[in-house]
Amino acid sequence: MLITRSYGQQPAPQRQYSEVMYHKIKPGHTLEEALAIEKEWKKIHQVQLDNGHISGWFVISKYLSSNPDRQAYDYVTIKNFTDFAVFGNSYPESHLEKTFGSTTKDKWADLLKRTGEVQEGIKVEIWEGVDAVWNEKQLSPDKSPIWVIDLMRVKDGKDAEYVAMEKDMKKLHQERIKMNNITGWNLAALKYPGGSENGYNYATVNYFGNAKEMGDTRYGEAFQKVMAGQDVNKLVSRIYQTRDLVRQEIYILREFAVKQPALAAK
Structure with a gap:
């Protein structure tokens, strides 16, 4: 789906990964119950951030989706890391002990059970x-509560051309940030699991501060400023020659843990 910004980490690492988990709320339970549980998981992830095990953790709930199976999942958790070995050891014992203290075993088992x-x-x-650009003045994730995610299927043999096109479009997103239209944009590639049955293999995310900005993306205005004299129709044609937009989803940021203590406390 995406790579989220790792707040408080400068400079950005050469490589960054995201573990994206899709969650389905069980019958008889609510999103509010699930978010209350996630607040407890946040304590563990904050310890992991402080120990450099991960570089960010986020919870987003699905608001709108073009997916016809609208009940497929309800919310998503995202864990950022720079060392792929983290995926093989998600919750080291030392981090659990620092979170739960002397009753680690019982509290960890209880949290897993209630979850x-x-x-x-x-x-x-x-x-x-793959690539990203951010408004460096927007230091807190809660300043970007709306995430619009486009999931793409890049056509066979078109990966390099598609990525080059997105990198060329990056200046449009930089201009939109200057306009206070978006707070950030990023491009990510699906690493695992592969397979054409996924339907998509790349994703972009536009981050918005509010619904008004989302309603007016200001692409046209930004295009005229940074690509004056170019044919917008040719640009659109180039885009569709490299990929198909498989799905668009809109999410709301519900919870997060970041490196900076002030933001984590918030």
Whole structure:
């Protein structure tokens, strides 16, 4: 799906990955119950951030989706990391002990039990960051509560051309940031699991501060400023020659843990 920004980490690492888990709320339970459980998981992830095990953790709930199976999943958790070995050791014992203290075993078992009663993780994906641009003045994730995610299927043999096109479009997103239209944009590639049955293999995310900005993306205005004299129709044609837009989804940021203590406390 995406690579989210790792707040408080400068400079950005050469490579960054995201473990993206899709969650389905079980019958008889609510999103509010699931989010209450996620607040407890946040304590563990904050310890992992402080120890450099991960570089960010986010919870987003699905608001709109073009997916015809609208009940496929309800919310998503995203864990950023720079060392792929993290995926093989997601929750080191030392981090659990620092979170739970002397009753680690019982509290960890209880958290897993209560989590399983409310929701189930139905799918996991690993994404790798390709490119991104951010408003460096927007330091807190809660300044970007709306995420518009486009999931693309890049055509066979068109990967290099598609990525080059997105990198060329990056200046449009930079201009939109200057206009206070978006707070950030990123491009990610699906690393695992592969297979054409996924339907998509790349994703872009536009981050918005509010619904008004989302309603007016200001592409046309930005295009005239940074690509004056170019034919917008040719640009659109170039885009569709490299990929198909498989799905668009809109999410709302619900919870997060970041490296900076002030933001984490918030």
